[in-house]
Amino acid sequence: MLTITDLWIYPVKSLGGVHLQSAEATPEGSLRHDREWLVVDEAGAMLWQGDLPRMTLLRVGFAEGMLTISTPDGASVSVAAGHNGAPCTVTQYGNSFAAIDAGGEAAEFLSDWLGQPVRLVRIGDLAHRWPKVNPLHVLTHASIAALNERLAAGGTGPMPVQRFRPNVLLSGGSAFIEERLAEIAFDGAALVLREPSTRCELVNISLKDAAIEREPLRTIAGMSRERETARRGSFGVYSMIRGPSLNVGMTAD
Numbered sequence: 001m002l003t004i005t006d007l008w009i010y011p012v013k014s015l016g017g018v019h020l021q022s023a024e025a026t027p028e029g030s031l032r033h034d035r036e037w038l039v040v041d042e043a044g045a046m047l048w049q050g051d052l053p054r055m056t057l058l059r060v061g062f063a064e065g066m067l068t069i070s071t072p073d074g075a076s077v078s079v080a081a082g083h084n085g086a087p088c089t090v091t092q093y094g095n096s097f098a099a100i101d102a103g104g105e106a107a108e109f110l111s112d113w114l115g116q117p118v119r120l121v122r123i124g125d126l127a128h129r130w131p132k133v134n135p136l137h138v139l140t141h142a143s144i145a146a147l148n149e150r151l152a153a154g155g156t157g158p159m160p161v162q163r164f165r166p167n168v169l170l171s172g173g174s175a176f177i178e179e180r181l182a183e184i185a186f187d188g189a190a191l192v193l194r195e196p197s198t199r200c201e202l203v204n205i206s207l208k209d210a211a212i213e214r215e216p217l218r219t220i221a222g223m224s225r226e227r228e229t230a231r232r233g234s235f236g237v238y239s240m241i242r243g244p245s246l247n248v249g250m251t252a253d
């Protein structure tokens with residue numbers, strides 16, 4: 001029996017997640033407000049943790065129509081979710097999008113923290129419409145436990161779930177069961193599981209100080225070679241939602 005224990009959205013791509021009890025689905029099968037904002041360089045190109053590991057340390061809050069970004073020392077900047085700023089064009093994975101600039105205060109705050117000129121922009125609903133078929137990342141407690149057991153055997157401490165940036169975390173079932181299922185049906189909604197999620201160096205960035213470590217990517221790659229259902233270096237699966245929403249506590253039928 002599989003149960004949803006945690007839900008996250010990541011309003012700003014590559015920044016911290018927002019933990020939810022209930023999450024609204026979009027018509028495209030993703031979660032409302034997930035990755036609707038981007039940090040971009042002066043040319044309008046999307047930046048991510050692989051470019052700027054310090055992005056890992058920025059926390060995000062999203063409540064009452066306000067997006068708030070905070071540093072570990074408590075400094076913060078807030079922008080209205082419906083901020084009507086200057087229009088601009090940005091690029092993400094080779095695709096161009098119309099966006100709205102979040103303004104000078106947010107740009108200065110992020111530029112100071114990240115050490116180079118950047119802007120915060122909102123692409124809004126376009127985040128859910130561009131050609132990507134698997135917008136959600138699904139992971140299970142059992143898979144994380146299996147990875148941490150292997151890491152411990154090699155002398156590495158356990159990895160927190162936030163390293164892997166899941167949208168949906170499930171309890172129940174055996175390790176990597178998410179790779180062996182096509183669909184997980186709940187009362188009124190379902191997760192359509194599409195393909196294993198191949199991981200990159202992002203999972204090696206420490207959440208404490210943004211240091212780039214050797215693990216867990218090396219162990220993830222080794223374990224994936226042991227499973228026929230995996231792809232090289234995969235951990236978790238990509239998914240879509242069918243239905244209006246997901247809630248913590250939902251249990252598979």
